[in-house]
Amino acid sequence: MKPFKLLTPESLTQALAMFWGSEGKAAALGGGTELLNLIRTSLSDPGVIIDLKSLKRLRGVRSSRSGVAIGATTQLSELSPQCRPLQPFAALTQAAAAVGTPQIRNRATLGGNLCQRPRCLYLRSGFDCWKSGGTQCPARHGESSGLAILGAERTSCLAVHPSDPAVALSVFDTRVKLVSASGSRLVPLAQFLAPHESDAGRDTVLRSDELVTEVRIASPRPGTRSAYVKVADRAAFSFALASAAAACVMDRGMLRHVRLALGGVAGAPWRARVAEEALQGRKLTPARLESAARAELAAARHLERNGYKVDLAIGALQEAVERAVGGRL
Amino acid sequence: MSDDCAEKTVETELEIEGRKVKVRAQMERQLPPWGKTTLVGKSLRRVDGPDKVTGAARYTHDVQLPGMLYGKVLRSPHARARVAELGLSAAAKLPGVLAVLGPGDVRGVRLGGREVLSAEASYAGEEIAALAATDEETAEEALSLIRVRWEPLPHVLEPEDAMAPGAPALQPGGNVLGGGFGPQTPGKPEVYERGDAPAALEAAEVTLERIYETPAAQHACLETHGAVAAWDGDGLTVWESTQGVFFVRSALCEALGLPASRVRVLCPFMGGGFGSKNSADRYTLLAALLARRSGRPVRMVLSRREDFEAGAYRPASRQQLAIGLTRRGRIVALTSRAVNPVGSALEGHYFGSCVGPVQDFYSCANVRTENYAILTSSPPPSAFRAPGHVQGAFALEQLVDEAADELGLDPVRLRLANLSANDPDSGLPYASNGLASCLRLGAKAIGWDSRKPPRTKTGRFRSGLGVAIATWGAGGGPPAVAQIVLHEDGSVVVLTGACDLGTGTRTVMTQIAAEELGVAVSAVLVANGDTRTTPYCLPSFGSLTVASTGPAVRLAAAEVKRQLLDAASPILGAPASSLLVMRGKVRHAVTGKSVAVASIAASLPARMIVGTSQRGPNPDGVVLASFSAQFAQVEVDCRFGTVRVKRFVSAHDCGRVLNPATWSSQIQGGVLQGIGYALLEQRTRDPGTGRQLNAGLLDYKIPTVLDSPPEIEVIDAAPPYPANNIGAKGSGEPPIIPVAAAIANAVANATGRRLRTAPITPARLLAALSAEP
Incomplete structure (x- = not known):
């Protein structure tokens, strides 16, 4: 591990000034469960690390009239069903509980979770690739079992987004607050996780002088029930092979409103708009649900070893809706 | 030990990791089997437990x-x-x-x-x-x-490519070797043959031929x-x-x-x-x-x-097996052609063998195995808990199940009908054999009678039961030397070269020494694993530590006790033969007159008693093996192709169990490792460069506690074992051998689909479920 300077700001203003002054060489430290891995494997070489853990303003869950605001350094273990303001967002608490291990959830932060680099085996094993600053994807014709099946024809990097919470947040109106010394902006989550394709090495639109300070989720429509489903080979300490989140409003057997997202299948959480359209405003039946899920995955394109993800994603979508609506299917 | 004993050495055989070797051994003093024991057989807490949990234990890393x-x-x-x-x-x-x-x-x-x-x-x-x-x-x-x-x-990663004409030769003699420890003929497999397997297969009423594949797995x-x-x-x-x-x-x-x-x-x-x-x-x-x-x-x-x-892994395998049976389920022929990629070094071939189970699990007159070790541009493999047998059992124990399905016979009954009273290879009797009891007791514990055929199962979650067995040479043997020092205050140090891998060696040796000497556990310290201060023994491999060093420790304790009683005899005014040691005192068996061990030692000219003994030969004319039968109950989620092991029963014949707590832990650890092998673990590399892609504990997936069934039930099904003075055989490796096959058999029972490639991943299981049965 290369040496670095550790700074511990006492206020957000001071932290932002530190970022401003570090000329793009600083990294933000939340729980460290990702940053330390990146440094150890030489994927990151920050001269300066700015520890945000002591900034109380960045931590905790607050209700507001329009929804809930979660501080960026809030630990995943704090996003629990016992946290009253999060009770309308069951998919999020379920996704937070599905991350890693208890030890990781006690350290890792929501902001850090959204800023993770891909867990692609090639990137993490030191191969030259798009995400490490290169101009090729060694995984495409290699060990492709973890790669994306949706939207991959539009991206050079085929790694899937690793976050569980990001998938759950995608079925709510979620915005990420980014702050720099020169101001702040609120960016919708999907936009936050979609840097321009010409910038293949990056994972978010976060600028080097910016900090994620907050995740804001708008209150869902009354009666919304949500769920998150994760499929993994190992029962813990595994990223999703496929996952799905659903937020539904049911009314006398009718799906009045539905939002669906898939994880583990694309470079960012995948809004399942085709399936949403097939289900919205209709009576929810098992057959309709299955055909909606299949319709969503009709666009999937797979490589030599990742075709199994199609079936997993179809199953995960069905299961997320089934769990969200409880016994009413 | 009498003098004539000390001078006499004989040749004896021991089996290490499936390999039989001849060594010289000194004849040992014959000790009668223990009668009623006070420490041996009890779940004594680990003597080094406090040091481990407080961090006082110093590992190499420390x-x-x-x-x-x-x-x-x-x-x-x-x-x-x-x-x-x-x-x-x-x-x-x-x-x-x-x-x-x-x-x-x-x-x-x-x-x-x-x-x-x-x-x-x-x-x-x-x-x-x-x-x-x-x-x-x-x-x-x-x-x-x-x-x-x-x-x-030019490099070559896959064995098929390495065997192909024109492949770059990784060693001057070419890439094809015989697997195992047998003599080498370049380009040729190691061949084992008894009877006439091809002819018996041809003549058999029922034959099945299948291919099984196992991954490279790491420790x-x-x-x-x-x-x-x-x-x-x-x-x-x-x-x-x-x-x-x-x-x-x-x-x-x-x-x-x-x-x-x-x-x-x-x-x-x-x-x-x-x-x-x-x-x-x-x-x-x-x-x-x-x-x-x-x-x-x-x-x-x-x-x-x-x-x-850097390497150290169980080599992958591709095994083509055939079985011939009578309609009534008698196995008449078995063949295996196994290909094992073994890395780039010549020595890799030692670990490129997986045909042992085909040779020695069942009574079968006609067996032929061909074992290829193929050089590839990969790191050197190594021994890994029951090397070869884990791969081989995955294949054979599924094939036997497939044969049972074909014949409409119950898999437990088919196995019981084909067990061998004698070692199938040598024809010699086993010193003890509890395999049938393992099968019967294990079947009862898992509720085998409730097992239903797959066609009765529908819906998303399907439950299945599976069984598999193992035979493993685990009798231990010489060389193993132990030295025991009784100090002037009555405290005792046991010196042994044996390394404790975490299995409880130190604890069990404490029990043996304290039992034989008649002193308290707290009086005994085991010092081990130091070439300058502790006496010679083999590494803790081949399931041999307890059965090799254990008898030597008992002999050394008996020798110290002999000297102690001799010294006590004049003090108590009674012949040594009338004295015994109990709770730290030497006592007259009849009068009850006693003297403390400490005061005897302090009165000696040397102020100490030293006893040194070595493990004697194994008995001739018998084969020493441990046995196990394992039963898995799984639940398959057909939507996601995932398998949960809901219950697991592991029944063993390892001879006398010296410490049920450490013994159960070792077996449960083996089962967990086997669950990883069955469902999760594989060394993954880039097919182009050969670089490993999952060189870490996140991506090389060993099971977590949530992947374990709630309970792994361990059953002792051992008959008495007479072949050494403590009555114990090894139990280190048998618990991992059948696990993966038992799980694969349970998956087949749940779904009607055969998963012949390990690990059984969601991708493979979904593909099997969507294919025609």
Whole structure:
């Protein structure tokens, strides 16, 4: 591990000034469960690390009239069903509980979770690739079992987004607050996780002088029930092979409103708009649900070893809706 | 021990990791079997438990010496390449770097026939250069300053490619070898034959032929491989995380030209070996060489990534099996053609064998196996808990189930009908054999009678039951020496060279010594794993530690007791034969008159009693084996292709169980490791470059506690075992052998689909479920 300077700001203003002054060489430290891995494997070489853990303003869950605001350094273990303001967002608490291990959830932060680099085996094993600053994807014709099946024809990097919470947040109106010394902006989550394709090495639109300070989720429509489903080979300490989140409003057997997202299948959480359209405003039946899920995955394109993800994603979508609506299917 | 005994030596046979070897052994004093025991057979708490949980136990990773340097290794990124130029000077000039070694600096220093640093890399991860610096960060920076000009050479990763005409020859004799320890004929497999299997297959009423595949699996020891080396003049001290300090010592002596008296190897505590730490490795020698060059102690502990990349794995296999049976279910023929990729070094072929189960699980007159070891541009494999048998059992024990399905017979009954009273290979009787009891008791415990055929199962979640068995040579044997010292205050030290892999060796030896001597457990200390102070034994491998060192410890205790009673005889005014030792006192059996052990020892001219004994020969004319039958209940989620092991029953014949708590733990650990092998684990590499892609505990998936069934029930089904003085056989390896097959059989019972490739991943299971049955 290369040496670095550790700074511990006492206020957000001071932290932002530190970022401003570090000329793009600083990294933000939340729980460290990702940053330390990146440094150890030489994927990151920050001269300066700015520890945000002591900034109380960045931590905790607050209700507001329009929804809930979660501080960026809030630990995943704090996003629990016992946290009253999060009770309308069951998919999020379920996704937070599905991350890693208890030890990781006690350290890792929501902001850090959204800023993770891909867990692609090639990137993490030191191969030259798009995400490490290169101009090729060694995984495409290699060990492709973890790669994306949706939207991959539009991206050079085929790694899937690793976050569980990001998938759950995608079925709510979620915005990420980014702050720099020169101001702040609120960016919708999907936009936050979609840097321009010409910038293949990056994972978010976060600028080097910016900090994620907050995740804001708008209150869902009354009666919304949500769920998150994760499929993994190992029962813990595994990223999703496929996952799905659903937020539904049911009314006398009718799906009045539905939002669906898939994880583990694309470079960012995948809004399942085709399936949403097939289900919205209709009576929810098992057959309709299955055909909606299949319709969503009709666009999937797979490589030599990742075709199994199609079936997993179809199953995960069905299961997320089934769990969200409880016994009413 | 009488004098005539001490002089007489005989030849005896022992089986280590499925390999039978002949050794000389000294005849031993015959001790009667224990009658009622007070300590042996009880779940004594681990004697070193408090030291382990408080951190007082010092592992190799914990060793810190004054002035110690940190060693690092430069490894090849290429699967096969020549080092055309090696620029070490920039690294050597970095402040804090005290020693740098390239292949030219250590020419002629060899380990297992290979140079300790290679000028031609034959796998990705191979050691090319090494250096030592005052701290880890400086050492890492120095590594990045080493300049290498590589000349890549053609490599070959898959055995089919390595066997193909025109494949680059990785060794002068070609890439095709015979697997196992048998004699080699270049280009030919190792062949085993009894009866006439091809003819018997041809004539059989029912035949099945199937192909099974298993992955390369890695040990993932909690303590990564590592050593700390320090020189004192021309003497060398090495702390090594090892299963066998004496094997490490002999490797160091041979490579460095040192006498055994000048090399001290220590391993008081170690964090897991599973067969991957049987001797010294390159890092051990590099630590010693860097320490000699720098004049400072050197710590060479592999990072988790290196621990995976540098090798040590169970080789993959592709096994083509055939079975012939009568309609009533009598097995009349078995054949196996096995292909085992074994890395780039010639010695790899030792571990390229997986045909043992086909030879020795069932009574069958006609057996033929062909065993190929194929050289590939991969790291060297190593022993891994029941090497060969784990792969072989996955194939054979599924094939037997498939045959039972074909014949419409119950798999437990089919197995019971084909068990062999004698060792199928030699025809000699087993010294004891509880396999049938294992099957019966295990079947009862899992509720086998409730097993239903797959066609009755519908819906998303389907439950299934599966069984598989194992036979494993686990009788132990010489050489194993033990020494016991009774001190003037009555306290006792047991000295044994045996390394405790975490299985409870220290605890069990305490029980044996205290039982035989008649003293309290608290009076006994076991000191172990030190070539200077503790006596010789084999490494803790081959399930042999308890059955080898245990009898030696009992003999040494008996010898100390003999001397103690002789000394007590005049004090109590009674013949030694009328005295016994109980609760720290020597007591007259009839009068009850007693004297404390401590006061006898203090009255002796030497102020101490020393007893030294060695393990005697194994009995002739019998075969020593442990047995197990395992039962899995799984639930398959057909939507996601995932398998949950809901219940697991592991029934064993390991002879006498000395400590039920440590014994159960060892078996449960083996079952968990087997669950990983069945469902999760595989060494994954880039098919182009051969570089490992999952060299870490996140992506190399060993099971977590949530992957374990709520309970792994362990059953003792052992008949009495007369072949050594403690009545115990080995139990280290049998618990992993049948696991994967039992799970695969349970999956087949749940779904009607055969998963013949391990691990059974969601991708494979979904594909099988969507295919025609």
